[in-house]
Amino acid sequence: MNINNNKNKAPHPDTLCIHAGKEKGAYHGALTSPLFQTSTFVFENAAQGAARFAGEEPGYIYTRLGNPTTRELEVKMAALEKMEDAAATATGMAAVSGALLSFLEAGDHIIACKAIYGCSFALLNHQLPKWGIEVTFIDMDNIEEFNQALKPNTKMVFAETPINPNLRVLDLEMFGNFCQKHNLISVIDNTFMSPLLQCPADFGIDIVIHSATKYLNGHGDVIAGIIVSSAEKIETIKLTILKDVGGTMSPHDAWLILRGLKTLSVRMARHCESAQTVAEYLEMHPLVSKVYYPGLPSHQGHQFIGKQMKGAGGVVGFELEGSVEEGQAFIDAMQLFSIAVSLGDAESLIQHPASMTHSPYTPEERLSAGISDGLIRISVGLENVNDLIADLKQAFDYILALRSDSVSTAVSWR
Structure with missing residues (x-):
């Protein structure tokens, strides 16, 4: 043929x-x-x-x-x-x-x-x-x-x-x-x-x-x-x-x-499957106030799955509860996710849009476009998804430990 x-x-x-x-x-x-x-x-x-x-x-x-x-x-x-x-x-x-x-x-x-x-x-x-x-x-x-x-x-x-x-x-x-x-x-x-x-x-x-x-x-x-x-x-x-x-x-x-x-079809299937699992984990975490992923029923774009989109893709955004400094500390604590812009690679990536990919926007323009200072974007790669979730968990645990140390220090100072 x-x-x-x-x-x-x-x-x-x-x-x-x-x-x-x-x-x-x-x-x-x-x-x-x-x-x-x-x-x-x-x-x-x-x-x-x-x-x-x-x-x-x-x-x-x-x-x-x-x-x-x-x-x-x-x-x-x-x-x-x-x-x-x-x-x-x-x-x-x-x-x-x-x-x-x-x-x-x-x-x-x-x-x-x-x-x-x-x-x-x-x-x-x-x-x-x-x-x-x-x-x-x-x-x-x-x-x-x-x-x-x-x-x-x-x-x-x-x-x-x-x-x-x-x-x-x-x-x-x-x-x-x-x-x-x-x-x-x-x-x-x-x-x-x-x-x-x-x-x-x-x-x-x-x-x-x-x-x-x-x-x-x-x-x-x-x-x-x-x-x-x-x-x-x-x-x-x-x-x-x-x-x-x-x-x-x-x-x-x-x-x-x-x-x-040549491997796009098998890669996209894995990206989508793993991103869905990661998004569901993030949505249940107490330190996450909002997750942006069309594969979740809570997301505005979920209605288009099957109608316009065959899948939700491999990119997930989420809002971390806390300060900008805690957001930076969370990103820095990642061990398996690489701190890098771009997406779609075999490696999982994490970045902060407000200060990286979307820095050409003014703060006012970002707010109008729905891009907050606390938004973190991850590109879910081809690693084993359980390892990716373990990496996210240890970074969340690190933020919780920082908060605990801060409270302990404040009590001791009194």
């Missing part, structure tokens, strides 16, 4: 993760796709070079403009997201900026969600206005929020779901319908879910982006991004911002992501 041309039935996403994008017979019998680690490509003659530059003949010219390794990744991601084409970028932020700047110009207006990744917020709030692009941030909880923000010059709507870092889930059906009704370009960051847990294209979304650094690669050794959309929009993105600004992915990074994608 040629997986790329099977017209009868689309293969299961688990199968696409391994086989989509491969060119049958193109790799001299190699089972694993080769790495085309080259900057440029040789033409048979001057006429062929001219024809390729003119777009009259297919073929590769220069790796910034295209490469067989990155192309395999692009075809695979398009298949997984049920869209026509994709563009591989150097970073997740290159994907965000490429998706936005390829279609926005001075005088345009974009509606964006208040709570998004810190650097996405900085791009929208600090950079776009410099170029004459107006931005309105809203909560996106209901259709009235969208309608009130709509202007005659609105061209695009941007959001991520689940939202980083409080895991709030947006209604993609409402989002997509609003954009289609008003002929707006819809952009969704699907990083937290991966295409195996959520397919925004099912709800009419125009552009889907990923930080491929996260679940798609899954091994903490790549910085990269992906933009997925229609063939027409991807061509525009590649021939404008990516070509001229240059934020394209290296073939070596593409090769590593292709390798990571």
Whole structure:
């Protein structure tokens, strides 16, 4: 079966993760796709070079403009997201900026969600206005929020779901319908879910982006991004911002992501299963005042499991009862969790959004976006979940011991 041309039935996403994008017979019998680690490509003659530059003949010219390794990744991601084409970028932020700047110009207006990744917020709030692009941030909880923000010059709507870092889930059906009704370009960051847990294209979304650094690669050794959309929009993105600004992915990074994608389905299943167990443990702990995880019935996004999302993902946020200093002490006490930003790795990670990933927000902007100073975000990795819970427990016990010592000291001082 040629997986790329099977017209009868689309293969299961688990199968696409391994086989989509491969060119049958193109790799001299190699089972694993080769790495085309080259900057440029040789033409048979001057006429062929001219024809390729003119777009009259297919073929590769220069790796910034295209490469067989990155192309395999692009075809695979398009298949997984049920869209026509994709563009591989150097970073997740290159994907965000490429998706936005390829279609926005001075005088345009974009509606964006208040709570998004810190650097996405900085791009929208600090950079776009410099170029004459107006931005309105809203909560996106209901259709009235969208309608009130709509202007005659609105061209695009941007959001991520689940939202980083409080895991709030947006209604993609409402989002997509609003954009289609008003002929707006819809952009969704699907990083937290991966295409195996959520397919925004099912709800009419125009552009889907990923930080491929996260679940798609899954091994903490790549910085990269992906933009997925229609063939027409991807061509525009590649021939404008990516070509001229240059934020394209290296073939070596593409090769590593292709390798990571082969295990995406089994990794996501483990991430979801372990994160659910960790979230349930945290929700029962007396030092935790609130847990943010769509897999919990108490979470706002739980209603979307099965309807919009196949699972709740591997990221959990929670509020630790106590001071900022106790929160820092809790993080410092972790032994198995690594103190690091990012997510989707085999290793479990823990970080403090207010002072780390979302530091581009002012305190007032963070409060408005629902990001408190006490919020802690963890990315649940692939370790044994009982070991992860044991690590959390010893950190909680450490905080309790600190409080006990503080009380004992106060009594002794009297």
